[in-house]
Amino acid sequence: RGALIIKAGLTMYDLFTFGQQTLPRHRFFGKAESLVRRPELNPNIIATATYYDAWMPYPERIALEIILDAEADSPNHARAINYVKAVGAGYDTVILRDQLTGDEYTVKPKIVINAAGPWIDFANEKLNRGSRFIGGTKGSHLVVDHPELHAATQGHEMFFENADGRICLFFPLEDRVLIGTTDIRIDNPDEAICTEEEVDYMLDMVKIVFPNIHVDRSHIVYRFTGVRPLPSSAASTTGQISRDHSINTIEAGARGAYPVLSLVGGKWTTFRAFSEHVTNEVLARLNKKRITSTLKLPIGGGKKFPKKNRQGWINDMVLKTGLSRQYIEMMLNRYGGRAEDIIAFCQAENDAPLECVPDYTHREIVFLAQYEKIVHLDDLLMRRSLLAMLGKIDGAGIAEIAHILAGVLGWDAQQTQDEIARVSHMLITHHGVSPEKMGQMN
Ligand SMILES: Cc1cc2nc3c(=O)[nH]c(=O)nc-3n(C[C@H](O)[C@H](O)[C@H](O)COP(=O)(O)OP(=O)(O)OC[C@H]3O[C@@H](n4cnc5c(N)ncnc54)[C@H](O)[C@@H]3O)c2cc1C
Numbered sequence: 384r385g386a387l388i389i390k391a392g393l394t395m396y397d398l399f400t401f402g403q404q405t406l407p408r409h410r411f412f413g414k415a416e417s418l419v420r421r422p423e424l425n426p427n428i429i430a431t432a433t434y435y436d437a438w439m440p441y442p443e444r445i446a447l448e449i450i451l452d453a454e455a456d457s458p459n460h461a462r463a464i465n466y467v468k469a470v471g472a473g474y475d476t477v478i479l480r481d482q483l484t485g486d487e488y489t490v491k492p493k494i495v496i497n498a499a500g501p502w503i504d505f506a507n508e509k510l511n512r513g514s515r516f517i518g519g520t521k522g523s524h525l526v527v528d529h530p531e532l533h534a535a536t537q538g539h540e541m542f543f544e545n546a547d548g549r550i551c552l553f554f555p556l557e558d559r560v561l562i563g564t565t566d567i568r569i570d571n572p573d574e575a576i577c578t579e580e581e582v583d584y585m586l587d588m589v590k591i592v593f594p595n596i597h598v599d600r601s602h603i604v605y606r607f608t609g610v611r612p613l614p615s616s617a618a619s620t621t622g623q624i625s626r627d628h629s630i631n632t633i634e635a636g637a638r639g640a641y642p643v644l645s646l647v648g649g650k651w652t653t654f655r656a657f658s659e660h661v662t663n664e665v666l667a668r669l670n671k672k673r674i675t676s677t678l679k680l681p682i683g684g685g686k687k688f689p690k691k692n693r694q695g696w697i698n699d700m701v702l703k704t705g706l707s708r709q710y711i712e713m714m715l716n717r718y719g720g721r722a723e724d725i726i727a728f729c730q731a732e733n734d735a736p737l738e739c740v741p742d743y744t745h746r747e748i749v750f751l752a753q754y755e756k757i758v759h760l761d762d763l764l765m766r767r768s769l770l771a772m773l774g775k776i777d778g779a780g781i782a783e784i785a786h787i788l789a790g791v792l793g794w795d796a797q798q799t800q801d802e803i804a805r806v807s808h809m810l811i812t813h814h815g816v817s818p819e820k821m822g823q824m825n
Contacts, residue, residue, distance in 0.1 A: 384544060385429070386411075386429050386430045389430075389432055390411055390432070393409040393411070393432055393434050394409075396409065396434060397409055397434075406435040406436070407435055408434075409432055409433060409434035409435075410432065410433045410434075411430065411431075411432045412430060412431045412432065412433075413430055414428060414429060414430055417430060417431040421535070421537065423535040423593045423595060423596060424592065424593065425591060425592055425593070425594050433539065437652075438540075439651055440556070440716075440769075441717075441769070442651055443765075443766040443767070444683075444684075444766075444767065445651075445682060445683065447683075447755060447756065447766070447767065448682050448683025448684060448721075449682055449683070450463045450756070451683065451754075451755075452682060452683060463756070464479075464481075465756050465758055466481065466482040466483050466758055467479050467480065467481055467482065468480050468482055469499075469506055469509055469510065470487070470509055471509055472509065472510040472511050472639065473489070474639060474640055475491055475639070475640035475641065476489045476490065476491050476492075477489070477490050477492055477495060477510065483758065492641050493641060493669065494641055494642055494643075494644065494665055494668060494669070495510065495641055495642070495643045495644070496643075496644050496646065496661060496665070497510075497643055497644065497645040497646065498646045500572075500610070500612040501517055501519040501572040501610035501611070501612045502572055503516055503517050503612060503645045503646070503647065504516055504517050507633070507643060507645065510639065510643055511638050511639060512633045512638055512639060512643050514631070514633065514645065515615050516614065516615060516631045516645050516647050517612055517613070517614070517615055517647065518568065518613055518614060518615035518616050518624065519568070519569050519570075519572055519610040519611060519612060519613060520566050520567055520568050520569065520610070520611050520613055520621045520624070521565065521566075521567050521569045521572075521575040521608050521609065521610045521611075522563065522564040522565055522566055522567075522608065522609055522610075522611060523563070523564060523565045523577035523578075523581040523582075523585070523606065523607065523608040524561055524562060524563035524564050524577075524585075524606065524607055524608070525561070525562045525563070525577075525582065525585050525586075525603050525605075525606050526556065526559050526560070526561055526562075526603070526604050526605040526606070526607075526772055526773065526774060527559060527560050527562060527598055527602040527603055527604065528558075528559055528602055528604050528774060529559075529560055529596075529598055529602045530558075531596050532553065532560050532589065532593065532596050532598060533555050533558065533559070533560050535593055535596060536553055536554075536555045536560060538555055539555070540552060540553070540554040540555070541553045541554075541592070543588075543591075543592055545588055545591065546591065548620075548622065549565075549566060549622060551563065551564065551585075551588050552564070553589075553592070556769075556772075556773065557769070557773055558773075559604065559773050559774065562585045562586075562588065562589065562598075563585070564585075565581045565584060565585070566611075566621040566622060567581075567621065568621060569610055572610040575608045575609070575610050576608060576813060577606040577607060577608045577813075577815065581608075582600065582603070582606065582815075586598055586599065586600070603815060604773065604774025604816075605771065605772050605773070605774050605814050605815065605816065606814055606815040607772070607813070607814055611626075612646075612647060612648060612649070613625070613626070613647075613648060614629065614647050614648055625648065626648065626650065627648055628646065628647065628648035628649035628650075628653060628657045629647050629648060630644050630645070630646060630647075630660065630661060630664060631644075631645045631647050632644050632645070633645070642668070644661065644664065644665070646661060655677070658677075659677065659678075683719065683721060684718050684719020684720050684721040684722070685719055685720065686719075686720050686721075687719075687720025687721070687723065688719045688720040689715075689720070693715075696715070697711050697712055697715065700722075700723065700726070704726055704730060706726070711726070713742060714726055725747065725750055728746060728749075728750045729744055729746035729747055729750065730746075731746075732746060734746040734747075737780070737783055737784070738779075738783060739776070739777070739779050739780030739783050740770060740775055740776060740780050740783075740784075743768070743770075745787060748763070748784055748787045748788070749787060749790075749791055751763055751767050751768075752787070752788050752791035752792055753791055755767050757788065757792070758792075759802060759805065759806070760781070760784065760785050760788060760802040760803065760805065760806045761805065761806045761809055763784060763788065764776060764781070764784070764806055765806075765809075770784075771806075771810060771814065774816070777820045777821065777822065778807070778820065778821045778822025778823070779822065781803055781806060781807065781821070782803060782822075785799050785802055785803050786799065788802070789802075807821040807822075807823065811823075
């Protein structure tokens, strides 16, 4: 895109965030200085720039914490039901199926909000409201265990333009590096998988940016793909499709007694604004007034987060608990202000680090199983923690955690084995983990 455009964009970004003054301004470095600062970079670069942005290390945990907060705030009205799918509809009803038991329930809604992301059109079909709102694109990522590449990022997320014009990234995530991403149209999100061609594309990216750093398939500990719920579009390249969000409404009428509001597009960056927009729309339709603002409402671990006195909080916790500073800091990074309660839960009974994943303890897993709506083993490994994504778990670790969950969730020996087989299959077929690592012979 050229240095001038990037410079202009970053200047606008600084101006846009000027009033808030929470982040330092960007810095721009010419070729010579960039190569002094980052000698591993390709000498053909034009320039580099540094800017600051927010980072969401555990998006799945934020989704969960929103749910936990909503239920705690309104125990008589808010209810989250996990593993339940909208599978059909009558004129004024929706049929929900419990995916664990197969039981079906009929509900009579005033309004339906279809937040099924890339599955929005599939869900509308089930509600007898066939739509063509979504034109999803899949994006794959690799997680690599590569200390040299990790060091070369210098702790920064690095964006760059690939040969095809796509903006790609390297992102240091704990001691691993996330490499992403692709942007490929896909019709059925259930078919999305990170292909070998995508792996090649991403490995080739490393060669362009760091010609002397060698990364190959043996460094990959996890691969994954997701489908962006972008609006249906005739744009010639996927990069041109709008990343904005909108509510697409199918009003009540001949096909159904209730309106269906489909939430198209949207990103984590904008989820609060989008949620506010949807809530205002629903309140207006129900003729109700908003009784509280959520504009500055902290979520989950953001509530008691020691924003102003992080070190003081850590010192106090070290004194109070007798635990190491390193452990307290890790728990603060993992759970934010909820760390205090979780540590108290862990200390209430005998506790010990897991044998296979020593930075988690037995009681911590018990806490997650009891209070974080875990149904399957993969909920814990892939959505309540980064254990799978960072490649920190092998067959033995999976078995160790499965047996703790079994004790809390009442799984018998067969169900425990089924859960281990289910997650091992997912990791091997969808995430490129080797059967050997899962303790299976190839
Ligand atoms: C590759 C990639 C990179 C991204 N990068 C960023 C980024 O850097 N920054 C950023 O802010 N955002 C990013 N995003 C966007 C973000 O992660 C979300 O995809 C986006 O916010 C959409 O979330 P959603 O809740 O609408 O959909 P999803 O998270 O896809 O959730 C939809 C849910 O609906 C459920 N569902 C489907 N059908 C039914 C049914 N019939 N009944 C009941 N439930 C159903 C699904 O099981 C799923 O849980 C990225 C997305 C992808 C895919």
